[in-house]
Amino acid sequence: MNLKLPSISKIDNTTLQITGSKSETNRLLILRALYPNITIENVSNSDDSVLMQKALNSNETIVDIHHAGTAMRFLTAYFAVKEGRETVLTGSKRMQERPIKILVEALRQLGCEITYEKEEGYPPIRIIGKKPNTNKVKLQANVSSQYISALMLIAASLPDGLIITLEGKVTSVPYINMTLNLLKDVGISGTFEENVITIQPNLQALSKNVIVESDWSSASYFYSIAALSDNADITIGSFKEESYQGDSSLIEIYKHLGIQTTFKNHTITLKNTKSTTCKLPEVLDLSNSPDIAQTIVVTCFGLGIGCYLTGLHTLKIKETDRLEALKTEIEKMGGQVVITQDTLRLMPANSIKKDISIATYNDHRMAMAFAPLALRTSLYVEDANVVSKSYPDFWADLNRLGIQTTS
Known part of the structure; x- marks a missing residue:
């Protein structure tokens, strides 16, 4: 039109x-998928958030998130630690031109199994959900903060939490702080000091209501x-x-x-x-x-x-x-x-x-x-x-x- x-x-x-904020909503949707007793008010009615909810509710092997870049990054990390789940995460033609390699490499450091279906470094990707074998990861800091937030969002659900070391100048710091604050809002402890983010494990049920x-x-x-x-x-x-x-x-x-x-x-x-x-x-x-x-x-x-x-x-x-x-x-x-x-x-x-x-x-x-x-x-x-x-x-x-x- x-x-x-x-x-x-x-x-x-x-x-x-x-x-409601798409950025806040999509972070909280991932957290609610990990901790189902969390409730969310003023959820964004954006396409990206609708696609995120659809993907999280899907039992299909192929999950298509179209143009939703936030969903691509956050769901890559989410499905990577979903033990026993095999997922092919794909998107629009433009999404298949947007890099995902830095996040994939970070998840591979944790022992996650992710392969590329087409071009190296770009979606679509095939993810075999596994429990990570370490709680330490390093990645470049001068790229999209969504890679960093994707790791932060799954961190507390891991047995030993996660220590993320950022290499280089950190960009989009407010988005990292947003993720950290939302984690704290639902009851998850974490710190961001100098270039190190530490998220404590929380394997208990969390019952929180959050207004976006x-x-x-x-x-x-x-x-x-x-x-x-x-x-x-x-x-x-x-x-x-x-x-x-x-x-x-x-x-x-x-x-x-x-x-x-x-x-x-x-x-x-x-x-x-x-x-x-x-x-x-x-x-x-x-x-x-x-x-x-x-x-x-x-x-x-x-x-x-x-x-x-x-x-x-x-x-x-x-x-x-x-x-x-x-x-x-x-x-x-x-x-x-x-x-x-x-x-x-x-x-x-x-x-x-x-x-x-x-x-x-x-x-x-x-x-x-x-x-x-x-x-x-x-x-x-x-x-x-x-x-x-x-x-x-x-x-x-x-x-x-x-x-x-x-x-």
Whole structure:
């Protein structure tokens, strides 16, 4: 489905409820599979979380997780220690291009049996579930934190827990801390000191109820709308002031773009104060929150200002190469972007072309990041249903703000 977004001058201020965090939900779903007495509230309705639940409930040998990268990583570790279970874990064409070798090698260090069905280092993989023969593992730290979290989530179910030594500079630290905090929420002990993560074994039944915070990555698009709309006063829930999610850094980042965030009764209200000259720091390091890079770049493009973002190396192995995709689509709209392996520089733009069709590359964040530009120009979004991967209600919520889409 392709959507047209007509240009609008202002939005209708309202209150929105954003679905639970996909990142938190998928971690908790793995923990609930290991400890069935755990209960979860405000579960994400994203495609990724639906696919995760389906996979965990499946008794089939072949488990297809389509585009769900988090599910691929977490389920690889889960099935690897599921004694007596043989699983072929596969996914979409793009998923079969996304690397899994670092996690597979880490699991092999533990004595797990995993082989590649096609290309070495990539899904699909065949997993023979086994009990690990050691509780120590080493892996590179400067890759996707999902590899690390996958090991952390299964750790307490192992007889001796797990000691994970990270080699090199650790990236996406907030996601590792999120996993550690969620483990503690359900009653599992663990520490993350220097480059060593230690998770204590817990072979007892755990009975905990956990409420999932709403998704800060999804909230980012409303920060962008607020920044591009002079009259913004948007309330969204449900959020915590002490969030586990690294993308809550939006609060500080968007202060530079004139957005004030106010917490009240587990909601946040975004207001455009118009009290600042819109300008980001000279260098903005997003190594701890790379998923909001697309939102920030498009916001700056819409405001006619430049930005220089670093710490983006993981974006090249997401649903698409997000750096190349951003460069291509922004330049179609009249912008100028320079990228390297882990940086992006956007030049200030004087104008934005209208009625450009934005390709989304099977990437939900491409569709949602560009949608706020309706406050600056008319545009088309291709394959708009891709948003269901993380935020199925996105277009309905935009309509409630007055951004009326037509197919």
